[in-house]
Amino acid sequence: MQKKPFVNLDKLNEIISEYPTPFHLYDEAGIRATAKAVNNAFSWNPGFREYFAVKACPNPYILKLLKEEGCGVDCASIPELMLAHAVGFEGDEIMFSSNETKAEEYEFARKMNAIINLDDITHIDFLAAHGGLPEKICLRFNPGGDLNIGETCMGHPDEAKYGMTRSQILEAARILSQRGVKSFGVHALLASNATERHYYPENAAILFSLAAEMHQTLGVDIFMVNLSGGVGIAYLPEEETPDIAQVGADVQTEFQRILVAAGLPNVHVASELGRYVTGPHGCLVTTAIHEKHIYREYIGVDACAVDLMRPAMYGAYHHISVMGKLDAPKDHIYDVVGSLCENNDKFAVQRPLPKIDMGDVLVIHDAGAHGYSMGYNYNGKLKSAEILLHSDGSFSMIRRAEKPRDYFATLDFSEFAPELLS
Numbered sequence: 001m002q003k004k005p006f007v008n009l010d011k012l013n014e015i016i017s018e019y020p021t022p023f024h025l026y027d028e029a030g031i032r033a034t035a036k037a038v039n040n041a042f043s044w045n046p047g048f049r050e051y052f053a054v055k056a057c058p059n060p061y062i063l064k065l066l067k068e069e070g071c072g073v074d075c076a077s078i079p080e081l082m083l084a085h086a087v088g089f090e091g092d093e094i095m096f097s098s099n100e101t102k103a104e105e106y107e108f109a110r111k112m113n114a115i116i117n118l119d120d121i122t123h124i125d126f127l128a129a130h131g132g133l134p135e136k137i138c139l140r141f142n143p144g145g146d147l148n149i150g151e152t153c154m155g156h157p158d159e160a161k162y163g164m165t166r167s168q169i170l171e172a173a174r175i176l177s178q179r180g181v182k183s184f185g186v187h188a189l190l191a192s193n194a195t196e197r198h199y200y201p202e203n204a205a206i207l208f209s210l211a212a213e214m215h216q217t218l219g220v221d222i223f224m225v226n227l228s229g230g231v232g233i234a235y236l237p238e239e240e241t242p243d244i245a246q247v248g249a250d251v252q253t254e255f256q257r258i259l260v261a262a263g264l265p266n267v268h269v270a271s272e273l274g275r276y277v278t279g280p281h282g283c284l285v286t287t288a289i290h291e292k293h294i295y296r297e298y299i300g301v302d303a304c305a306v307d308l309m310r311p312a313m314y315g316a317y318h319h320i321s322v323m324g325k326l327d328a329p330k331d332h333i334y335d336v337v338g339s340l341c342e343n344n345d346k347f348a349v350q351r352p353l354p355k356i357d358m359g360d361v362l363v364i365h366d367a368g369a370h371g372y373s374m375g376y377n378y379n380g381k382l383k384s385a386e387i388l389l390h391s392d393g394s395f396s397m398i399r400r401a402e403k404p405r406d407y408f409a410t411l412d413f414s415e416f417a418p419e420l421l422s
């Protein structure tokens with residue numbers, strides 16, 4: 001299937017005339033449509049809530065759109081909780097799915113009345129001492145082993161640092177209910193970018209069974225089963241993004257089979273999707289500024305791995321459209337590279353693309369989740385701006401590009417170069 005940018009060259013040129021490349025561009029209409037599709041897919045469960053994983057796209061303007069679509073948020077740090085607060089999320093609208101949590105993080109999350117997702121049995125006393133035990137709490141499960149669906153291995157929970165074993169989670173629930181906790185949720189994130197549509201239903205079956213067991217053996221109340229994130233998107237043109245309506249219907253089948261049968265028809269299902277919700281609806285827009293011809297053909301662009309590190313970090317494929325040449329033959333082979341003094345700073349390696357001329361605008365697809373947010377400042381490279389393309393075709397800058405003074409903000413220059421402090 002051909003991957004098409006959500007924006008055309010005329011609109012891009014209009015944006016670029018106000019805001020120079022590189023920048024991340026987000027598509028309001030696409031984000032809203034996907035949030036609606038997720039909510040529709042689970043509308044059979046009256047208490048369903050998608051807690052958008054803030055780390056995927058931590059911009060308050062994006063979080064505000066999602067709030068308007070009825071989503072909550074999933075946070076794991078104080079600044080993420082602050083973002084949630086700034087946008088107006090409170091209490092049950094916030095999951096705090098942290099791990100290796102600091103005392104002040106638990107205290108902050110408890111003050112906001114966020115739902116605590118406890119990563120380990122040893123955190124019971126720690127949370128009791130720092131913030132206090134809540135009336136309802138979520139427990140994070142790690143089933144161990146490999147996660148196999150048919151012949152496909154989708155993940156290795158036994159290598160993951162998260163969650164508790166089955167016996168620990170039952171023991172934690174027993175201890176917590178003795179200490180006054182009234183109701184429990186269970187949570188697991190067992191795969192990442194799972195484009196296999198059976199991932200979510202499989203995770204649901206595992207968690208529904210655990211919840212039923214907790215209810216039956218300990219007599220505890222269950223308020224939520226949180227399927228967390230991990231539903232994938234099609235980064236490659238030949239891949240397919242799972243149909244969320246189908247996924248929701250398959251989760252419903254497991255809900256009927258396990259939870260309704262166990263006498264738990266009122267449990268709320270929750271998700272913490274990040275990538276699925278915003279991933280395809282953001283792109284990195286960059287300009288070709290250099291070409292070099294050595295052992296390979298290189299196109300140097302004005303963005304680098306600081307703006308999108310998934311290719312450098314995971315060797316991840318991100319589709320590239322050369323704007324104005326969408327239907328041109330892909331008769332050149334390029335490495336499309338950024339400016340870091342690191343040879344893994346390559347947005348594309350040996351990629352067939354149309355002939356690229358200097359000044360061409362390149363759209364790097366599927367950067368809307370774990371894109372800007374993973375950025376860093378290696379080599380003193382400054383992070384790009386973020387622009388939101390509104391549903392009506394207008395656009396606004398929702399985060400300015402970094403300036404040198406942002407890079408220097410944590411230094412005290414008074415001894416070295418007072419003139420930089422101006």
Ligand SMILES: *Cc1c(COP(=O)(O)O)cnc(C)c1O
Nearest residue numbers: 053097229230231272273274275
């Ligand atoms: C990262 C993360 C998510 C979101 O993952 P996606 O792959 O973006 O869906 C959800 N929940 C938790 C606890 C996470 O760490």
